[in-house]
Amino acid sequence: MANTTETHGEAAAAAEGAAQPADAGHATTATTEAGHGAEAHGAFPPFDLTTFPSQLLWLTIAFGLLYMLMSRVALPRVGKIIDDRNNRISGDLAEANRLKGESEAASAAYEQALAEARRNAAAIGQKARDEAKADADAERARAEAEVSAKVVQSEKAIAASKAKAMADVGGIAVDAAEGIVKSLVGGAVSKADIEKAVKAALTR
Amino acid sequence: MAAAEDRVDPIHQFHINDLFDLGTFGGMKFAFTNSALFMFVAVGLVFALLYFGSSSRSMVPGRLQSVAEELYSFIRNLVHQTLGEEGMAFFPFIFSLFAFVLFTNFLGLIPYFFTVTSQLVITGALAVFIILMVVVVGFAKNGVGFLSLFVPHGVPGALLPFISLIEIISFLARPVSLSLRLFGNMLAGHIVLKVFAGFIVGLAGLGIGGWIGAIGPLLMTVAITALEFLVAALQAFVFAVLTCVYLKDALHPHH
Numbered sequence: 001m002a003n004t005t006e007t008h009g010e011a012a013a014a015a016e017g018a019a020q021p022a023d024a025g026h027a028t029t030a031t032t033e034a035g036h037g038a039e040a041h042g043a044f045p046p047f048d049l050t051t052f053p054s055q056l057l058w059l060t061i062a063f064g065l066l067y068m069l070m071s072r073v074a075l076p077r078v079g080k081i082i083d084d085r086n087n088r089i090s091g092d093l094a095e096a097n098r099l100k101g102e103s104e105a106a107s108a109a110y111e112q113a114l115a116e117a118r119r120n121a122a123a124i125g126q127k128a129r130d131e132a133k134a135d136a137d138a139e140r141a142r143a144e145a146e147v148s149a150k151v152v153q154s155e156k157a158i159a160a161s162k163a164k165a166m167a168d169v170g171g172i173a174v175d176a177a178e179g180i181v182k183s184l185v186g187g188a189v190s191k192a193d194i195e196k197a198v199k200a201a202l203t204r
Numbered sequence: 205m206a207a208a209e210d211r212v213d214p215i216h217q218f219h220i221n222d223l224f225d226l227g228t229f230g231g232m233k234f235a236f237t238n239s240a241l242f243m244f245v246a247v248g249l250v251f252a253l254l255y256f257g258s259s260s261r262s263m264v265p266g267r268l269q270s271v272a273e274e275l276y277s278f279i280r281n282l283v284h285q286t287l288g289e290e291g292m293a294f295f296p297f298i299f300s301l302f303a304f305v306l307f308t309n310f311l312g313l314i315p316y317f318f319t320v321t322s323q324l325v326i327t328g329a330l331a332v333f334i335i336l337m338v339v340v341v342g343f344a345k346n347g348v349g350f351l352s353l354f355v356p357h358g359v360p361g362a363l364l365p366f367i368s369l370i371e372i373i374s375f376l377a378r379p380v381s382l383s384l385r386l387f388g389n390m391l392a393g394h395i396v397l398k399v400f401a402g403f404i405v406g407l408a409g410l411g412i413g414g415w416i417g418a419i420g421p422l423l424m425t426v427a428i429t430a431l432e433f434l435v436a437a438l439q440a441f442v443f444a445v446l447t448c449v450y451l452k453d454a455l456h457p458h459h
Contacts, residue, residue, distance in 0.1 A: 048220065054234050054237050055220065058243055070299055075296055077254070078276045
């Protein structure tokens with residue numbers, strides 16, 4: 001008590017200009033400051049040195065306690081929640097990215113399969129077309145061969161008919177000439193003569 | 205004793221009252237004071253906010269959890285931006301500092317509550333502790349290299365002693381400005397509030413004319429109360445930011 005009030009008393013004494021340090025420790029502070037019409041402790045409260053030890057003691061305890069509670073208990077708790085959330089979010093994002101990659105791969109595989117199928121379809125179509133064409137060609141060739149064979153045969157038949165007809169023309173002409181001669185001349189002319197005459201006329 | 209008759213004395217609110225005495229040790233009087241009480245109230249509130257705010261541990265935070273998380277992230281980002289990854293060791297300290305100043309500031313705005321940060325010894329002790337920590341950390345991390353803080357690069361040799369002297373003075377002025385800024389802001393704000401509030405009481409005692417006259421001070425009191433809320437938060441932030449900046453000097457003394 002004595003020490004602190006003395007230091008405080010010095011401040012007050014300096015202000016007062018009083019030269020009695022012995023009294024300063026006692027009651028001067030209260031009485032002199034009462035002259036200012038002020039307070040129990042005297043000085044402006046924030047500068048009242050007598051309160052400093054208590055305040056420093058409790059500040060140390062209170063702030064030390066706060067620091068302990070914050071660093072040991074409270075901040076790790078809150079920090080863990082935030083970290084957990086961040087991890088969850090980044091985990092979810094990674095998972096989403098993975099799924100996105102998977103779906104892209106699946107989509108690429110589908111595209112590839114589709115392209116392959118298209119290629120196959122085109123090949124099959126081409127093959128079918130080629131086969132059909134070959135069949136058609138063969139069929140046509142066979143038909144053409146048949147037709148031309150028939151043509152040849154027909155031409156042969158025609159030639160034969162023609163030759164036969166030409167051969168018959170002589171007989172007909174003989175008969176016709178015999179008839180004509182019989183009706184015109186009357187009488188009988190030998191068949192051999194007529195044949196000779198017709199043959200001569202035909203060869204001319 | 206003078207307090208009872210002096211209801212609108214603007215200084216009365218800063219009085220340290222002993223709630224119970226602890227006795228005298230080494231010539232120093234110790235007591236559990238109203239100041240100590242509100243320190244513990246602030247500590248309890250901070251802890252309760254963070255503890256109960258983190259008790260549900262839900263993925264989508266509720267209101268209390270949002271506040272706790274925002275407070276945490278805010279200071280964490282501040283420390284991370286100014287001090288980097290190696291400075292995260294100071295995160296609990298900066299957080300405690302910010303929360304302590306913020307909550308004692310806000311508590312002081314409640315009528316009849318004591319403002320711990322309006323005591324110079326409190327802000328001074330915090331500031332001195334911070335600067336001592338800066339010095340200790342500075343020498344521990346950089347050895348003698350910490351002194352290069354006082355030797356800026358690219359200064360001509362002739363000017364160097366002069367510049368270094370200025371740097372040393374500015375370094376020594378840091379705890380003073382740090383503590384006085386907070387102390388002064390809280391003290392002045394509360395005095396102004398009390399003075400304007402005192403006008404209302406004084407004028408209202410004069411009858412109907414005084415009532416009308418009291419409207420002006422009433423509006424001012426409301427406005428200053430709003431301003432004080434801003435100041436309370438801002439000063440806590442400034443205190444934390446400056447602590448970070450000073451610690452940055454300790455970690456990286458080369459300008």
